[in-house]
Amino acid sequence: MIASAHPGHGSAVLNRLVQDTRSAAPLATTVLERWGQFSGAVLLAGLLHLAIVLLICLHDPAGIDQGSSPRRGLERWANPVLILLSFAYLALTVRRGGIQDYYFFLQMWREVQLGHDPWFYAYGVFGKYPMNAYGPLFNVFAIPALVNPLLPKLLFASAHLVFAIWLIQDRGQDWLRASLLWPLLVVWFWMPYCWVEIANFGHFDVFVGLLCAAAVEARVRRRDVISGVFMGLGVLLKFMPIVLLPFLILDRGRPRYRLLSAAAVTIALGLGTSVLLWGPSTFRPLIFAAERSSHHLSIYRFLKGPCSPLRWIDLNEDADQAAPVFLLTALLWTWRLAQKRMIEPAPSAVLAILVTLMFYQVGFAQYHMVLFVLASYWMLSDRGAIREAIPVWIALGCYFGWLSIFDVMLSTINIDSIGMQEWIGLPTFLLGCLLLVIIVRSPSISKKEPAAPGKSLAG
Numbered sequence: 330m331i332a333s334a335h336p337g338h339g340s341a342v343l344n345r346l347v348q349d350t351r352s353a354a355p356l357a358t359t360v361l362e363r364w365g366q367f368s369g370a371v372l373l374a375g376l377l378h379l380a381i382v383l384l385i386c387l388h389d390p391a392g393i394d395q396g397s398s399p400r401r402g403l404e405r406w407a408n409p410v411l412i413l414l415s416f417a418y419l420a421l422t423v424r425r426g427g428i429q430d431y432y433f434f435l436q437m438w439r440e441v442q443l444g445h446d447p448w449f450y451a452y453g454v455f456g457k458y459p460m461n462a463y464g465p466l467f468n469v470f471a472i473p474a475l476v477n478p479l480l481p482k483l484l485f486a487s488a489h490l491v492f493a494i495w496l497i498q499d500r501g502q503d504w505l506r507a508s509l510l511w512p513l514l515v516v517w518f519w520m521p522y523c524w525v526e527i528a529n530f531g532h533f534d535v536f537v538g539l540l541c542a543a544a545v546e547a548r549v550r551r552r553d554v555i556s557g558v559f560m561g562l563g564v565l566l567k568f569m570p571i572v573l574l575p576f577l578i579l580d581r582g583r584p585r586y587r588l589l590s591a592a593a594v595t596i597a598l599g600l601g602t603s604v605l606l607w608g609p610s611t612f613r614p615l616i617f618a619a620e621r622s623s624h625h626l627s628i629y630r631f632l633k634g635p636c637s638p639l640r641w642i643d644l645n646e647d648a649d650q651a652a653p654v655f656l657l658t659a660l661l662w663t664w665r666l667a668q669k670r671m672i673e674p675a676p677s678a679v680l681a682i683l684v685t686l687m688f689y690q691v692g693f694a695q696y697h698m699v700l701f702v703l704a705s706y707w708m709l710s711d712r713g714a715i716r717e718a719i720p721v722w723i724a725l726g727c728y729f730g731w732l733s734i735f736d737v738m739l740s741t742i743n744i745d746s747i748g749m750q751e752w753i754g755l756p757t758f759l760l761g762c763l764l765l766v767i768i769v770r771s772p773s774i775s776k777k778e779p780a781a782p783g784k785s786l787a788g
Contacts, residue, residue: 367423370479374419377487381415384491388498407511411497414519415490421528422486423479430695431531435478437461438471448610458621459613465603466565470533482531489527489535492542492702493518496709514709522694522701522729525736532695537567538702541678544570545706548577548588548674557591564592565599568615569699572685575664576677618691623649623754626735627692631754652690659684666769675707676774680765687761692754694736701729718771724764731760 385408427435437460441447447468451460461467473480497514526532540563547556556577563570578589603611623629632639632648639648663684667677682700689696704725708718735753744750768774 367426367479369477370423370483373477373480374423374483377483378416378419381487381490381494382412385411385415385494385498407497410512410515411494414515415494418490418519418524418528419483419486421524422482422531425529425531427478427482427531429530431482433460434470434481434531434533435474438468438474438481441468441471442475446607446610448607448613458617459610462614462617463567464565464614465599465607465611466562467533467567468603481533485531485533485535486527488539489518489523492535492539492705496705517705517726520729521733521737522697525733525740526695526698529740530695532698534567534695534698535702537563537570538699540566541570541573541682541699542702542706544573544577545674545678545703546710548585553585553588554591557588557593558595560588560592561595561599564596568618569682569685569689569696572660572681573678575660576667576681577674579668619653621691623652623690623692625692625750626694626697626732626754626757627690628687628754628758629690630692630750631752631758634751636752636755649690652688656685656688659688670774672774675703675710676768676771679703679707680768683761683765683768687758687765692757694732694739697729697732720767721764721771724760724767728760728764731756 437447440449447465448459448461450457452458470481470484473484497511497518527535540559544556544559544563547553547559560570560574560577563573574589574592578585578592600611623633629648629652631637637648660681663677663680666672667680672680679700682703686692686696686700708722708725735757738744738749744753
């Protein structure tokens with residue numbers, strides 16, 4: 330950037346080296362503007378990392394029970410590893426800047442800052458569509474974007490880091506004392522899928538997952554009003570969490586009216602305020618969600634492609650048209666199963682999101698972050714699940730391992746140029762089916778004991 334702003338200065342060797350390592354020379358004004366954003370983001374990232382370091386040090390799992398133990402040597406590396414990974418994670422978040430969807434997020438937030446309609450129409454792969462396909466709460470991120478364009482992205486990354494550290498330290502203490510097992514949690518929370526989706530692309534779905542997990546945690550603690558509020562906020566951020574509401578409002582056949590009322594009031598207030606500010610365009614994302622075509626990891630994209638078995642029977646109907654029926658049928662089956670088996674709120678929420686991802690026609694990888702957060706919360710909150718549900722861990726590892734492979738390829742090559750989009754929906758769907766079956770057959774999903782009091786994500 331310095332070489333672009335001051336061309337012709339410096340030694341010939343240095344100039345030649347710079348020319349060989351940069352793709353283009355932007356205008357000096359553009360370079361300096363980018364440097365202003367970048368330097369401000371570095372300062373903000375440093376402050377956020379300092380807060381994370383304080384969080385790790387104030388809640389030190391390695392400092393608990395410091396008696397003599399042969400495993401103590403490995404445990405003491407837990408905090409340095411978490412601090413170093415957090416630093417690298419935030420550094421990459423700043424380094425990658427505003428790319429992919431985050432670039433468009435900045436355009437949406439700019440419209441909000443200017444007082445314009447956030448759900449303006451654009452033209453692209455889906456034809457004419459609202460670029461902003463999210464709820465009104467998404468527009469709130471326009472406020473931190475005023476401070477620095479990369480601050481919302483840093484908040485997404487920091488939210489993931491705090492969630493991971495909280496689970497590892499508070500809920501995974503058994504793993505920390507289990508020699509080589511705690512590094513597996515580090516691998517889980519810092520798998521390539523998380524690096525690509527949050528630190529690289531800057532997707533905000535981790536916030537959606539955290540609101541869903543907070544709603545489930547409050548529901549487990551029988552704090553129905555708090556649970557309903559979190560549920561409503563999740564819906565206002567991205568409409569997909571609405572599928573969780575039927576699974577949370579019924580407790581072994583008995584409706585929880587306070588939870589339902591709190592969620593309904595929160596959603597109504599949010600949508601009503603949005604309509605007052607921006608008008609009926611608030612509801613454009615709902616129409617778009619129902620009409621948009623299949624993409625990427627969707628099984629319907631596979632069924633429409635040249636590899637589809639439907640072509641063998643000369644069935645040329647658009648598979649996307651059947652998606653709403655399949656989705657509603659699958660959710661109804663899952664809900665009835667949850668009621669019949671008296672499945673606990675956390676695993677039933679995981680099942681609901683998993684089924685939604687399997688049968689919703691749009692198969693973007695970032696949607697699966699909600700499942701990642703909920704599954705991580707469930708498996709580490711339920712101590713029995715850690716020890717008894719090894720098949721669930723393996724199935725989750727296969728599922729998100731595949732998503733990691735896909736995301737790395739998506740961020741490095743053009744998957745359309747190699748025809749990958751024509752078939753990737755099939756292995757994703759099959760791995761989802763495997764995960765669904767293993768969760769349903771797991772003995773740890775139908776425990777009848779009430780949750781013991783303790784620290785909660787909702788708190």
